[in-house]
Amino acid sequence: MQNNPNTTLVTPIAPIATTTHGGRAKCLQRLSRLDLPVPTTVALSFDAVHDIANGHLPDIEAILGEFPQDALLCVRPSSEDPDWGGPSAILNIGMNDARYEVLCATLGTDAASALFTRFVQSYAIHVDRLDPDMFDDVTGEGPGALQQVLQAYEVEQEIPFPTTRAEQLAGVLKSMARAWEGTSARLLRQAKGAPADAGLGLVVQQMAYGVGQGECGSGVLQLVSSKTGLPQITGRYLRQSQGRDALLGDASLFISRDPRGPSLEECVPDCFAQLVEHARLMRTRLREEMQVEFTIENGELHILDGVRVARSSRAAVRIAVQLARDKVIPIQDALMRIEPGTLNELLHRQVDRHAKRDVLGTGIAASPGAATGKLVFTATEAQASAARDEDCILVRRETSPEDIRGMHAAKAIITERGGITSHAAVIGRGIGLPCVVGVGDIRFQTRKSQLLTKDGRVIPAGETVTVDGTNGVILLGAPEMQEAALDDAFQDLMDWADAERDIGIRANADTPADAQTARNFAAQGIGLCRTEHMFFEPGRLTVMREMIFAETSDDRRAVLERLLPMQRTDFVQLFKIMQGQPVCIRLFDPPLHEFLPTDRDGQHGLADALGLPLSDVIRRVEAMVEYNPMLGLRGVRLGVTVPEIYEMQARAIFEATIEASRDGDPVEPEIMIPLVSAKREVELVKSRIDAIAAAVRTEKGTDFTFRLGVMVETPRAALRAGDIAQHCSFLSFGTNDLTQMTYGLSRDDAGRFMSDYVRQEVFDEDPFHSLDIDGVGELLTLGAQRGRTSRPGITLSLCGEHGGDPESIAFCRAAGFDYVSCSPFRVPVARLAAAQLAIGHKIQ
Numbered sequence: 054m055q056n057n058p059n060t061t062l063v064t065p066i067a068p069i070a071t072t073t074h075g076g077r078a079k080c081l082q083r084l085s086r087l088d089l090p091v092p093t094t095v096a097l098s099f100d101a102v103h104d105i106a107n108g109h110l111p112d113i114e115a116i117l118g119e120f121p122q123d124a125l126l127c128v129r130p131s132s133e134d135p136d137w138g139g140p141s142a143i144l145n146i147g148m149n150d151a152r153y154e155v156l157c158a159t160l161g162t163d164a165a166s167a168l169f170t171r172f173v174q175s176y177a178i179h180v181d182r183l184d185p186d187m188f189d190d191v192t193g194e195g196p197g198a199l200q201q202v203l204q205a206y207e208v209e210q211e212i213p214f215p216t217t218r219a220e221q222l223a224g225v226l227k228s229m230a231r232a233w234e235g236t237s238a239r240l241l242r243q244a245k246g247a248p249a250d251a252g253l254g255l256v257v258q259q260m261a262y263g264v265g266q267g268e269c270g271s272g273v274l275q276l277v278s279s280k281t282g283l284p285q286i287t288g289r290y291l292r293q294s295q296g297r298d299a300l301l302g303d304a305s306l307f308i309s310r311d312p313r314g315p316s317l318e319e320c321v322p323d324c325f326a327q328l329v330e331h332a333r334l335m336r337t338r339l340r341e342e343m344q345v346e347f348t349i350e351n352g353e354l355h356i357l358d359g360v361r362v363a364r365s366s367r368a369a370v371r372i373a374v375q376l377a378r379d380k381v382i383p384i385q386d387a388l389m390r391i392e393p394g395t396l397n398e399l400l401h402r403q404v405d406r407h408a409k410r411d412v413l414g415t416g417i418a419a420s421p422g423a424a425t426g427k428l429v430f431t432a433t434e435a436q437a438s439a440a441r442d443e444d445c446i447l448v449r450r451e452t453s454p455e456d457i458r459g460m461h462a463a464k465a466i467i468t469e470r471g472g473i474t475s476h477a478a479v480i481g482r483g484i485g486l487p488c489v490v491g492v493g494d495i496r497f498q499t500r501k502s503q504l505l506t507k508d509g510r511v512i513p514a515g516e517t518v519t520v521d522g523t524n525g526v527i528l529l530g531a532p533e534m535q536e537a538a539l540d541d542a543f544q545d546l547m548d549w550a551d552a553e554r555d556i557g558i559r560a561n562a563d564t565p566a567d568a569q570t571a572r573n574f575a576a577q578g579i580g581l582c583r584t585e586h587m588f589f590e591p592g593r594l595t596v597m598r599e600m601i602f603a604e605t606s607d608d609r610r611a612v613l614e615r616l617l618p619m620q621r622t623d624f625v626q627l628f629k630i631m632q633g634q635p636v637c638i639r640l641f642d643p644p645l646h647e648f649l650p651t652d653r654d655g656q657h658g659l660a661d662a663l664g665l666p667l668s669d670v671i672r673r674v675e676a677m678v679e680y681n682p683m684l685g686l687r688g689v690r691l692g693v694t695v696p697e698i699y700e701m702q703a704r705a706i707f708e709a710t711i712e713a714s715r716d717g718d719p720v721e722p723e724i725m726i727p728l729v730s731a732k733r734e735v736e737l738v739k740s741r742i743d744a745i746a747a748a749v750r751t752e753k754g755t756d757f758t759f760r761l762g763v764m765v766e767t768p769r770a771a772l773r774a775g776d777i778a779q780h781c782s783f784l785s786f787g788t789n790d791l792t793q794m795t796y797g798l799s800r801d802d803a804g805r806f807m808s809d810y811v812r813q814e815v816f817d818e819d820p821f822h823s824l825d826i827d828g829v830g831e832l833l834t835l836g837a838q839r840g841r842t843s844r845p846g847i848t849l850s851l852c853g854e855h856g857g858d859p860e861s862i863a864f865c866r867a868a869g870f871d872y873v874s875c876s877p878f879r880v881p882v883a884r885l886a887a888a889q890l891a892i893g894h895k896i897q
C-alpha cells in the first residue's frame with residue numbers, strides 16, 4: 054500500500070499532494086517529515102473517495118493492516134481547501150465488546166464506557182443517519198448509559214450494532230463519501246468558492262485516546278491571537294477528552310499561565326514546552342501560523358493535526374507581514390496571501406464578526422465600515438444631533454446636495470433608492486462614511502419619521518441602529534465593533550505593494566479633506582476632482598444656484614466673480630496638499646437636478662439671494678427641470694452653451710497654479726472636459742482655455758504648463774477616441790456614465806432591481822461595481838486603441854468607481870492603462886490588487 058497513489062500510508066516520501074489527497078493529508082505528511090509524534094495515518098485520495106461514493110470500496114483489510122490489530126481509528130475529511138468544509142470526523146472506530154473489555158482493564162470502566170457510548174452515538178447519527186432524538190431517554194453515564202445506547206440502536210435499526218472494525222470502517226467511509234457528493238454539500242461548498250468537481254480525500258488515523266489513566270486529555274495550541282495576529286500563546290486543554298471538546302466547555306484549562314485559572318503550562322509543563330517547540334517548527338517549516346491539535350495519553354504527547362490559524366482580516370495582515378519580516382516567506386508571498394477586499398476591514402470600524410446581529414434590512418453595500426447611532430430623517434436633525442454630540446444615522450429616500458452638511462454630521466447613511474454610483478454612495482465613499490443604498494426591503498415612511506421592516510417592525514426616529522456598510526446590512530441596536538487598524542504591519546504591506554506594482558493608483562478627491570486622505574494613503578495624485586462637488590457646501594450652494602439661474606450674461610459674470618476666488622482657494626489647497634503630484638481637475642459637470650432646490654427651505658434661500666418672489670423661483674425651477682437630467686444639460690454641454698463658467702474655472706486653476714508653485718514644488722495641472730461626445734466640443738473648449746492661459750500668463754508675467762484631457766464616458770467618445778485624442782494629452786474613461794449609457798441603465802435607479810438581475814443571473818455582478826468586461830470593456834479597448842493610434846504616448850486612465858475594484862484594475866493593467874483612480878479609502882485596496890497582478894504576471 055505504501056506507494057499506492059489512492060490508498061497511501063502517510064510517510065515522508067509517500068505520493069501525496071494537496072490536489073489529489075487534500076490539505077489535511079498533505080499537512081500530516083509534512084508533520085511526519087518534521088519527525089513530530091503523529092499517529093499512524095493512511096490517506097485516501099479524491100479518486101478513491103469518489104469510487105467509494107460509487108460503490109467501489111478500497112481494500113479495507115489492507116488499510117487495517119497498517120494499524121496494530123487492537124488500535125481504534127478515526128476518519129477525518131481532507132478537502133483541497135479547509136474552508137470548503139466536509140463531513141464531521143468519526144472517532145473510536147473499532148470499538149466492540151471485546152475491545153471494551155480490554156479498555157475497561159487498561160483505561161478504567163468509565164473512560165471505556167464513555168468512548169464506546171460516544172462512538173455508537175456518532176455512528177448512528179452520521180453513518181446510519183438516524184435521528185439524534187433517539188438517544189433522548191438515555192440517562193446517566195458509564196456502563197449503564199452504554200447499554201441504553203446499544204439497545205436504542207438495535208431497536209431503531211432492527212439489527213445489533215456492527216461489531217468488526219472492517220465493517221465499521223467501511224460504513225464510515227461510505228457515508229462520508231456519499232455525504233460529500235450530495236447536492237446540499239455541493240451547493241454549500243460552491244458558495245464558498247469550490248469548483249463543482251472539488252474532490253474529498255479522507256485520512257484514517259490511529260486514535261490517541263485522550264482518556265484513561267495518568268495525564269490524559271486533548272486540546273489545541275497556537276502562537277498568535279486570532280483577533281490581532283500578535284504573538285500570544287492561546288488555546289485550550291481538557292483533561293479526559295477527545296477531539297476538539299476542549300473548545301466547548303468551561304471545564305477546560307488555559308494553555309499558558311493565566312490569572313483566570315489553571316493552565317496546561319503549570320499542570321503539564323513538559324508537554325506544554327514540547328508543544329510550543331512543535332508549533333514554532335511548524336510555523337517555519339510549513340511557512341504558516343498553525344494551530345496544533347494534540348492529545349496527551351498517559352503523559353505522552355501526540356500531534357493529531359495542524360490547521361491554519363483562524364484569523365480576522367487584521368490578524369491575516371499581521372501574520373503574513375511577520376512571516377515575511379522573519380524571512381519565513383518572501384515578501385511577494387505575503388502580498389499574495391491577503392485578499393485585497395479584506396483591507397476594508399482594517400481601514401474602517403467593523404461590526405465584530407462574532408457579534409449577534411438583528412437584521413432589519415439589506416441593500417447595496419455602497420461605502421464600507423460600520424457605525425451606530427440614533428435614526429434621524431433630515432439633514433437638519435443630523436446637524437442638531439452632532440451639535441449635541443450625539444451619534445446619528447441619516448435616513449433619506451435619496452440624498453441631494455442639500456444633505457451634504459447632514460451627511461458630514463451623521464455617522465452613516467441609509468437611502469431607500471440609488472445604486473453604487475448614486476450621490477449618497479459617491480459622497481459616502483469619498484468621506485469614509487458607511488453607507489447602504491437601495492434598501493428595498495424596508496419601507497421608508499419619511500413623513501412619519503419611521504422605518505417599517507419586512508417582518509412588520511416599526512423603527513421610529515431616535516431608535517439606535519447600526520449600519521454595516523461593508524456588507525450592506527442595517528442592524529437593530531449596537532453590536533460589538535472592531536476598531537480600524539492602520540498599524541505598522543499594514544504600512545509595511547502597502548510599501549511592499551508599491552515596490553511591486555506597475556500601474557499607477559490615484560484618488561478621486563474633491564475637497565482638501567479628501568486630498569489629505571488620498572495623500573495619507575499614498576495615492577500618486579488626484580485622478581478626478583469633481584469641481585461641482587466643491588459647491589455642495591451650503592454657503593456655496595446658493596451662489597452656485599444663483600449662477601445656474603442667472604438669465605443675463607452680466608448677472609452670470611457677477612456671480613462668477615464671487616465664485617472665482619472660492620475656486621482659486623480650493624485649487625491652491627489641493628495643489629499644496631498634493632505637493633507637486635498631478636491633480637486632474639474636471640470642469641463643471643453638474644446634472645442640473647442635483648443643484649435645483651427641491652424643498653421650500655432651499656427655494657426660500659434662493660429667493661432671498663436673488664431678491665425674487667418665491668413664486669418666481671418655483672416657476673423657474675420648474676422650467677429648468679429636465680426629463681432626463683443625466684442625459685441633459687450636463688458636462689461639456691454646459692461649457693459650450695455657457696462658456697463663462699469653464700473660463701472662470703480655467704482662470705482659477707491657472708492662478709492657483711502660479712500661487713502654489715511659488716513656494717512649493719512646481720504644479721502642472723491637468724484639466725479634464727466631461728461628457729464629451731464630439732470632437733468639436735473639445736476644439737471649442739480647448740481654444741477658450743488656451744486663450745485664458747495666455748491671458749493669465751500675460752497678466753501675471755509668469756509662465757506655466759498644463760495638460761488638457763477628455764473624459765471618455767459616452768459610447769460615442771469611445772468610438773471616436775481617435776479624433777478626440779488629436780486635441781488632448783490624456784483620455785480618462787469615466788466608467789460610471791459609460792456603463793450607464795452602454796446599458797441604457799440609470800445609475801441612480803438600477804439599485805432597485807439589481808439584486809433580482811444578479812440573482813437570476815442576467816448579470817454576473819452589478820456592472821456599476823465590477824466592470825462589464827464584455828461590453829463596456831470592449832468600448833474601453835476600442836477607445837484606448839484608437840486614441841493611441843492617433844496620438845502615440847497619450848496617457849490613458851480610468852476614473853469611474855471601478856478604479857477600486859481588483860478585477861477592473863486587472864482589465865486596465867492588461868489594456869496598458871497608465872493609472873486608475875478611485876475613492877481615497879479604496880486606494881490601499883487598489884495598491885494591493887495592482888501588486889498582486891504584477892506578481893502574478895511575473896510568476897506566469
Ligand code: PEP
Pocket residue numbers: 474581583642766786787788789790791852853854
Ligand atoms: C464617471 O462617469 O465614471 C465619472 C467618474 O464621473 P461622475 O461619476 O462624476 O459622473
Ligand code: MG
Pocket residue numbers: 766787789790
Ligand atoms: Mg460621469
